[in-house]
Amino acid sequence: MLTVKAGPFDPEVAEQIRCVIADDHEMLRYGVRRLLEDAPDFAVVGEAGDAAEALKLVLEHRPDLVLLDISMPGMSSFEAGRLIEEHCAGTRIVYLTMHEDREYVRQALRSGASGYLLKNTPAPLLLRALREV
Numbered sequence: 001m002l003t004v005k006a007g008p009f010d011p012e013v014a015e016q017i018r019c020v021i022a023d024d025h026e027m028l029r030y031g032v033r034r035l036l037e038d039a040p041d042f043a044v045v046g047e048a049g050d051a052a053e054a055l056k057l058v059l060e061h062r063p064d065l066v067l068l069d070i071s072m073p074g075m076s077s078f079e080a081g082r083l084i085e086e087h088c089a090g091t092r093i094v095y096l097t098m099h100e101d102r103e104y105v106r107q108a109l110r111s112g113a114s115g116y117l118l119k120n121t122p123a124p125l126l127l128r129a130l131r132e133v
Contacts, residue, residue, distance in 0.1 A: 022054035051080035085112025
């Protein structure tokens with residue numbers, strides 16, 4: 001797990017951490033949504049099957065957090081991340097991916113990522129990391 005930028009979400013300040021989930025696999029989105037919605041401090045405000053749709057949802061909902069897969073069809077997730085960072089500076093970007101590639105980590109950081117997590121991250125660790133970015 002890699003986290004950078006600001007400190008953890010403060011539960012005293014924010015009622016819930018509002019999230020957008022972006023992954024081209026519907027089953028993965030479903031599982032992540034269920035995991036987040038089962039936790040009292042997360043609320044999923046949108047789901048996207050590609051980076052362009054994720055960008056649109058983030059611009060519309062201004063969530064606290066966006067989870068982006070790297071390998072989705074269409075627009076580059078890193079380009080979407082750069083645009084989210086540019087236009088929604090308050091939204092933290094976490095890449096949730098299967099790629100353990102240093103170059104992807106570098107690209108993620110350059111695009112404004114607050115975190116980079118692997119899809120095989122155990123659920124309790126994933127939730128903790130998302131609270132701490």
